[in-house]
Amino acid sequence: MNFTNLQIQTESLPKVEDLVLKPISNSYLKIIILNKLALYAGLIALVFGFKYFIEKKEDVELNLWYMIFVVIVFCILNLIVSLLAFKKRKYAIREHDVIYSKGIIIHSMITVPISRIQHVEESRSWLARHFGLSTLKIFTAGETGSDLSIKGLPHVEAKQIKEIISDKINGNN
Amino acid sequence: MEITDFSQPLRQSSKGIIVIFGFKVFQFFKKFFVLFIAFGVSLIRGKSFANITPTMILLGIIGIIVIILVIAILKYLNFKFYLSKEDFHLSSGIINKDTTIIPKSKIQNVYIKQNFLQQIINVVSLKIETAGDKKSEIEISALDRPTAILLKKRLFNKLSVASEELDLVDHIEEPEIFFKVTLKRLLLEGLSQNHFKSFLLIFTFVFSLYNEFEEYLQELKLEEHIDDFVQLDEDTLFNLLITNVIIVIVVVLISLLFSVVKTFIINFNLEVVEHQKTVEINKGLFNKVSLSLMPSRIQNLVITTNRVKQYLGLHSLSVKQAMVNQKQQKNFNIVALEKEQLNYLINKLLLNYIAEGETEKPSTYFMRISALEMLSLGILINTVLLFLFGVEMLLINFVFVPLAVLYVYFAYKKAYYRISDNYITIGSGVIDTITNILEIHKIQGIKLKQTLFQKRSGIASLVILTASKAVTIPYITKTEALSIYNYLLYKVESQDKNWM
Structure with missing residues (x-):
């Protein structure tokens, strides 16, 4: 019978942390950027649309620039994070x-x-x-x-x- | 007893018409429930609804029922099944003829179920589940019990040649009822449940009712009367307190009752029968179910108990199998087990399970993170209450803070993990004590998770994915996590064991 029951040395097991992982293709970064840009354009359009509809119905003046500012800050942060995260894929x-x-x-x-x-x-x-x-x-x-x-x-x-x-x-x- | 020959195409018992009919009628009324109410309301108001008189509606309903009956009869007539050597064949459908063939080896589970209607006319339904997608289930809705049991047995015997012998063996060796729940234990089980969820559910319900009722009172302009009434007491706050205390007591009683009734209905006459290889569970009051557990198909075992239950000797064992839908999953629950019975069952379902190996605890980071969670929850509660009710409600912190501290303490105390040669055991829970056991060779994938904040402290979590659920070893040091990661991968990949 070909049976062995050797002790397992946990140190000698193949280590996943020593592995050199391969990064994905750099061109994918372009796809991410394109997708993100489309998303941001949509968001900004939404802000304008929101302002337009609200002001038509009710007589409140919303601070457009304030809203745009918030959205743009969000977009920039999001873009930075996704660019950094790209390196982790x-x-x-x-x-x-x-x-x-x-x-x-x-x-x-x-x-x-x-x-x-x-x-x-x-x-x-x-x-x-x-x-x-x-x-x-x-x-x-x-x-x-x-x-x-x-x-x-x-x-x-x-x-x-x-x-x-x-x-x-x-x-x- | 006449033995049914399954090799010839068979119909279900003729009572099947009633079952199909009942089911279809129920479905129909459920679908058009809203419509019926609309009709009913307009009838009560005495207006004719689009020129329809009550007689016409009655005639319409009778017509629909007749149509459903005809459909039920046709369905019954077109529903035939038979067993060949290796497959189960089924043909069904009135206009579109469907033929389904299931190889016996692909059958995951066979359940025998009995709902209320089936109990009255004394038939059972047999459900066959395969490992495929969730839709590939087959239900034969009316069979008499001996036939169903025989069919089930035949389906599980992979070689029909040897089936006769196996049948003989089974007949000689009378299966032994291993565990039967008593009414008293069921009652205790219901009472000692974690009522927190049902409490919250019913509390919100009652509270909204109470609010609604208040608005109703205001609408009736009874407010002045009530104000007079309240002013007699002078102490409005005290009065409000009394009302709230009464609400809480009522809610606690209702949730107790709710749990007890629920436990009773689901687990009535719970029986665990031990066969040679499988374990069978029978239970239910309105919906009787009978299911078999195959040790090889089990992916996870979850043992739940709590302080009170431990004292009373009540443990529940929930068995997670692969590819079983959510609704069925709940049925693989055995409640009110004694400690010895529990250990016996675990050993039966998982071969050679010994609680060996060193028990390890998560890093103290666990406490920090749960404290942080509680802190943010506390801030949220405080701000909401402050805005809604004012400064007095901040008194709730006298209740909240000790509860939060206890939560953090118990969550950490109950968390542990143990990895042995063949099994992983993970403990968790706050009010309940939950023990999760899984076999290493059933792992489907392993995931190491680390947030940006954990990176600095060198902490990571390990998620172990199986075919039935994912379990997490939370917040251990990254080196520890990686060594477990490598060890488990080595174990899974070096053994040639199948996961199912």
Whole structure:
């Protein structure tokens, strides 16, 4: 019988903290900025619209500049945070698992063992196609919390990873 | 007893028509409830509603009922099922014919249920749940009990060739009723529940009623009378206090009653039957359910108790399985267990579970963060009360501050985690004492979380994701978190154990 029961040295286990995670494609930053700009434009338009409608109905004068100021400060802060957070979006594929880390205010690093993956999906939005990027979605049987979606991977690489994972899943079954 | 042959296409018991009919009528009335009220109101006012007379409405209702009956009969006639060697086949549908085939190996769970109507006409419904999406459930709504039990047994036997032998074995080995709840224990269970939630719910309800009632009084211009009445006492504040105390007492009584009645209805005649491999739960007053627990499908065990319950020897065990919908999840709850019975059941469901390994506590950061939470809650409550009622209401801090301190103290005291060779045990709770147990090889993913503020103190939280729920080891040092992270990943990836 080929059975061993050696003591596990926790120090010698593969360490996730020593791993060099790969950053996602830089072009994804453009997508983030474009998305954010669209959002901010919407917000500012909302402020103007709000003022217009309120003043028409009721005879109150709202301080437009004050409101715009608040919104712009919010936008700038939001943009700075998302630019900084972009640097935190990193991923790695190991022999047995997929790791994805993100977030600056709340940093999280999630690992899904490949043997627990149910299926992999690679999807591209219109904008992502334009920049040659795609999103890799990894589904597990767990609650929504354990599903990964790695955004902003170069299209070729996403396809490769998808192939590797699919092969491994099918190999295991 | 005549043994039903499941290899031929079968219909349900003819009483199924009644069940389908009852269900459809109920559904119909539920859907058009608002419409009926509108009709009713306009009828009472004596106005004809768009030229419709009461007789026409009556005729309409009779017509609808006849249509529903016809649909029920057609549904019954078109509903056929049979068992082949490896699959369960079902054909249904009146106009659109559906054929469903479920491989026996994919069946997650088989429940036997009995609602009020089914209890009257003495049939049961059998529900088959698969691991697929939430919609792929099948319900056979009327079978007599022996047939249902036989069918259930057949569905669980993966090899139908060996089924005859297995049946024989099962017949010889009479399953043993392991635990049966007594009325007294059920009563105690209801009384000793954490009433805080139902208390808050009912308190808001009663309070809004009271407010509403006050407005109503004002509308009737009774206010002057009441003012006179109040002024007789001279002390308005005292009077208000008395009213509020009475409200609180009434609310406490109602919430007690509420919990007791709820516990009774859900857990009436709770029975835990032990089979060779599975454990069966039977319970319910209006809705009788019977469910089987398969050890291999269990993802999480949650044990809940509290101080009072511990003293009375009452523990509840809730079993979380994969892919079970929220409504069903509640049924996997066994209440009012003795300590020994609890330990026995845990050992039955999780092989070789021993509370071994070192018990570790979260970092003291846990206390700081819960104190901060309580502080912000306190500030919020204070500002709201200050604006709404004035300075006197700040007296509430005399109640709030000790409660907050106790909250922080108990939350930290009850928090611990223990990682052994095969199991993770996590303790939590404030009023309740909650113990979460899961098997390491059932982990679906691990997440390390750290906020910007925690980074400075070197603190992180670990979220362990399974197929049924996520459990958190809160606020431990980052080095500790990483070593657990690596250890669990190693455990999951090096073993070739399936999670289901």
